[in-house]
Amino acid sequence: MAAGGRQQKGANDGFREAVAQWRLNLRTEVKKSSSLPSAMFDACDPMLETRLAESAEAMLACLQEPDDHLRDPGDSAEKRLEHVSPAELRQLPTQVAAIAVVPLDLRTGLLAEYLGILTDTACVANGPAQHGAVQLLQRDFGLDRGADIAGLAELLTQQVQDSLAHCADASEATAEQLTVACQRLAAALALHPPFEPPAESTP
Amino acid sequence: MNGPTREELQTHAVSMFVHDLVVVALNRLLHPPDSRFVNDALHDAVRALRHAAGVGVELPLQLQFSDDRIHYEGQPLDGPSLQARSLLRCCAEREIAAISFAADLGVDELNRCFDLLLLSHNRDALSRDQRDVVLRAFGIRNVRILLRSAADPSDRRTGVDDTRRALHQYQDLAECLQQNHVLAHRDMELAVTATADVVERTVNQFEEPSLLLSLATQDDVDRFTVGHSVRVALLALQVARALGANREQLVHVGAAALMHDIGKSKVPQEVLFKQGRLSAEEWHWMAQHPRLGAQLLLEQHQTVDPHAIGAAFCHHMGPTGLGYPQPVLPIVPSGISRLVRVCDVFEALTSVRPYKRALTPVEAYAVMFRNQQDFDPAWLGRFVRTLGLFPTGTxxxxxxxxxxxxxxxxxxxxxxxxxxxxxxxxxxxxxxxxxxxxxxxxxxxxxxxxxxxxxxxxxxxxxxxxxxxxxxxxxxxxxxxxxxxxxxxxxxxxxx
Structure with a gap:
């Protein structure tokens, strides 16, 4: 870049000259690749070309330079460690022994949980997930889409209450919450477009 | 305890480099080759290579590839091999015996090398008669690829002992989950049946999953939360087996636990792997992953069972349904969801994350008992009694x-x-x-x-x-x- 004669100048001059040349080239490139006609640059805003070049330069610099967190992992690599006291460790066997051994069933509460999730998805989701949930509510819980939203809501409330009745922890579910949610679900069900089963493929 | 020896430091540095190579391969499964995630992983790998040189590892660094493991100086690197099934398969297809990485290896050059290693249309590019030409054409000067000799069958899977069987099974579980995350990320249908099949094979082959679990402790590749989910599945299977669950129930438990975090495939990776504290918006994204996971599974219509849907939706809920997400109807988590929650928290506490160090199991129990109200005490107690305060392998x-x-x-x-x-x-x-x-x-x-x-x-x-x-x-x-x-x-x- 810097010719031999130019080395007589200050140590950084060659570098500055190269940067200036590079900026000029960049401006030319920006102008060439812009959809604006050349005249527009000067006509609209004399600084437009410069600002575009600076933006492009800044973007190129970002691409060249890795992010700070990548550059020096040492500084940010200090990781959190949860503190546990010796007293807490000492108590552990006692705490474990204090828990009674009771028979456990993996399927406990499965139906109520399933119904709750289908309800949530039918009310909150959209697209294929909502479609799938509605379809499964119809298939697995016999909830046919009815014309009467109120009647459907009542039916749903009853089913949910029946399911939750088997769970000891379900007392927090108030009747009002249930009713509101079931009304939303009934509306989602009633408004949902009829399910079209996929056509059987023939061999 | 004494500090690590020079040899241990070197082995660790090589292991970290291989880990980063595996992460590059996994990111290339999910993202375009010029994406930021691939670029970050490539930078990490190049930095790890230089770090290895800095601690005295001789360059070029040569790694050997067998069908199921990556080796350094003849020693298998089990940890980074656990999630390397795709990379290993690509190397095996190309008959690659070893790859050497020289000191001047750059990011772009390494990325082009992965083009040759991973892309299916480049499968034959490294054949013996054109390998050198292709490497030159790709501008690859700092990577040397050695092909297997027809007379040297030592790289093939020979003799399957228990440890090797466990390694293969773990790789199968990890790969299956990786594929599901990629499919979910691309809005494609999940491989639900294949997932159940691989869990069933695990249940059939391993009466006692402790061998798999001990492998799991070496899996430190943190991508797509695959290692975490595999470990949660193995823990849940161990507890369910101790309860006397039958084979069908075990498959339900294993598949549900394996897929419990599938919703994270919809969470941006910048949020998922952020080291610092999450902003409100980022936290909102994270808190949606249980609901997103259940919705993803529900989109599969007939093929997903309620156990998996429940575990995906409820694994951040306490026994009374407190936690997140907040459903429109109160939901009380099922037995499987309560078990998956206990396994999920225990695994999270005992593993390294970008933002935290790992607790020992006994410390993790102390933290869990400190927050005992977050768990069903019966399932927590059963979990501790099954694994012990000092789990096997500690x-x-x-x-x-x-x-x-x-x-x-x-x-x-x-x-x-x-x-x-x-x-x-x-x-x-x-x-x-x-x-x-x-x-x-x-x-x-x-x-x-x-x-x-x-x-x-x-x-x-x-x-x-x-x-x-x-x-x-x-x-x-x-x-x-x-x-x-x-x-x-x-x-x-x-x-x-």
């Missing part, structure tokens, strides 16, 4: 100074059986000394006690446990603990 230090590894559990969760590795101060065990000890059972006038636990980067002291009130003990535990308590009382005490 490295322990006894109060006499000897060190060993937990080999098996007893009726008392704090008193496992330990296989001794060496005596105090690293001395060899005296001739005739038994190789294993039952903690709490008198031996040579002493009652051995676990005084410390260590992981690969931490060691903690374990204090003497509080004596237990006999009336709170369960019948089985009471019997086991009282017998050792009596033995302890009868044992002579060392003079102060």
């Amino acid at each position: 490295r322990v230090r006894l109060d006499c100074g000897s060190e060993g590894v937990v080999m098996a559990q007893t009726d008392c969760p704090e008193r496992p059986e330990v296989r001794l590795l060496h005596g105090p101060d690293g001395a060899d065990l005296p001739a005739g000394h038994p190789e294993s000890l039952a903690i709490g059972v008198p031996f040579e006038g002493r009652v051995p006690r676990i005084a410390g636990v260590s992981t690969h980067d931490r060691a903690i002291d374990v204090p003497e446990f509080d004596p237990q009130e006999p009336e709170v003990l369960t019948q089985t535990a009471q019997h086991a603990c009282l017998s050792t308590q009596l033995a302890r009382d009868a044992a002579p005490r060392p003079a102060k």
Whole structure:
């Protein structure tokens, strides 16, 4: 870049000259690749070309330079460690022994949980997930889409209450919450477009 | 404990480089080759190579590739190989025996190298007659690829022992989950049936999943939360098996636990792997992953069972349904969801994350009991009793100074059986000394006690446990603990 004669100048001059040349080239490139006609640059805003070049330069610099967190992992690599006291460790066997051994069933509460999730998805989701949930509510819980939203809501409330009745922890579910949610679900069900089963493929 | 030796530092540095190569391969599965995620992983790999050189690893660094493992200087690198199935398969398809990486390797060059290694249309590019031409054409000067010799069958899978079988099974689980995350990310149908199949094979082949779990502790590739989910599945399977679950139930439990975090495939990776505190918006994204996971599974219509949907939706809910997400109807988590929650939290506490270090299992239990209201106590208790306070495979230090590894559990969760590795101060065990000890059972006038636990980067002291009130003990535990308590009382005490 810097010719031999130019080395007589200050140590950084060659570098500055190269940067200036590079900026000029960049401006030319920006102008060439812009959809604006050349005249527009000067006509609209004399600084437009410069600002575009600076933006492009800044973007190129970002691409060249890795992010700070990548550059020096040492500084940010200090990781959190949860503190546990010796007293807490000492108590552990006692705490474990204090828990009674009771028979456990993996399927406990499965139906109520399933119904709750289908309800949530039918009310909150959209697209294929909502479609799938509605379809499964119809298939697995016999909830046919009815014309009467109120009647459907009542039916749903009853089913949910029946399911939750088997769970000891379900007392927090108030009747009002249930009713509101079931009304939303009934509306989602009633408004949902009829399910079209996929056509059987023939061999 | 003494600091790591130079050789250990070098092996660790090589392992980290291989880990980063695997992460590049996994990111290339999910993202375009010029994406930021691939670029970050490439930078990490190049940096790791330079770090390896800095600690004295000789460059070019040569890695050998067999069908199921990556090796360095003939030693298998099991940890990074656990999630490397795709990379290993691509190398095997190309008959690659070894790859050498030179000091001047750059990011772009490494990325082009992965083009050759991973892209299916480049499968034959590295054939013997055109390899050198292709490497030159791709501008690859700092990577050298050696092909397998037809006369050297040593790289092939020969002889399948238990450890190798476990490795293959773990790789199958990890790969299956990786594929599901990629499919979910691309809004494609999940491989639900294949997932159930791979879990069923695990259930059929491993009556005792401790071998798989011990492999799991070496899996430190943190991408798509695959390692985490595989470990959660193995933990859940172990507890379910201890409960006497039948084969069908085990498959349900395993598949549900394996897929519980599938919703994270919809969370931006910048959020998922962020090291610092999450902003409100980022937290909103994270908190949606259970609901997104359930929705993803529901989109599969007929093929997903309610267990998996429940575990995906409810694994951040406490026993009364508190937690997140907040459903439109109150939901009380099922038995499987409660079990998956316990396994999920235990695994998260005991593993390294970008923002935190790993706790030892006994510390993790202490944290869980500190927040006991977040768990169903019955499932928490069952979990601890099944795994023990010192799970099988835990490295322990006894109060006499000897060190060993937990080999098996007893009726008392704090008193496992330990296989001794060496005596105090690293001395060899005296001739005739038994190789294993039952903690709490008198031996040579002493009652051995676990005084410390260590992981690969931490060691903690374990204090003497509080004596237990006999009336709170369960019948089985009471019997086991009282017998050792009596033995302890009868044992002579060392003079102060």
